[in-house]
Amino acid sequence: MLTDIHPKLPMRDKSVTREYYSTRLGFKVFGNADYDGYLMMEKDQIQIHFFEFKALEPKENYGQVYIRTNNIDEFYNSLLAKETAIHPNGKLETKPWGQKEFSLLDPDSNLLTFGQNI
Template sequence: MLTNIHPKLPMRDKAITREYYINQLGFHEFGSADYEGYLMVEKDNIQIHFFEFKTLDPKENYGQVYIRTDNIETFYQTLLDNKIRIHPNGYLEAKPWGQREFSLLDPDHNLLTFGESL
């Protein structure tokens, strides 16, 4: 039986990725070990893992993850209040497929889409 999923996304610089997810998005580092070239962050009930890819060209990165939430308005407003850049084509809106969504690009251009059922 499947019980969880933890997406793995590429990162060029662990310190920059850590700063973005922890200090800007409100995640915290998961685990007590600091693995070289690997980072695990957690917020509420989700984890995202990152692997080092120093030669990644962000303009050619198609890493993406869809994160479901149950309070999208509050989370979105918190990000706006903290001046987190929302993807230019990803502002909060109702979608025809019955979700309210918005998107962010992290420092390595991994696309994070947050969604809540209407």
């Protein structure tokens, strides 16, 4: 029986990824161990894992994660207050498929889309 999913995304620089997810998105490092070339971040009920890929070309990265939330307006406004860049084509809006969504790109161009059922 399936119980959880923890997506793994590429990162070029562990310290840059950790700083972005911590300060911009409010995630915390998960666990006590500091693994070489691997990072686990957690916020509320989700985890995202990252593996080191130093040769990653951000313009060629197609890593994507869809994250559901139950208070998208509050989360979106908290990101704006921190001056977190929102994807130019991903501003907060209601989609025809009944989701309110927005998107952003992390420092390695992984696309994070946040959505709430309306």
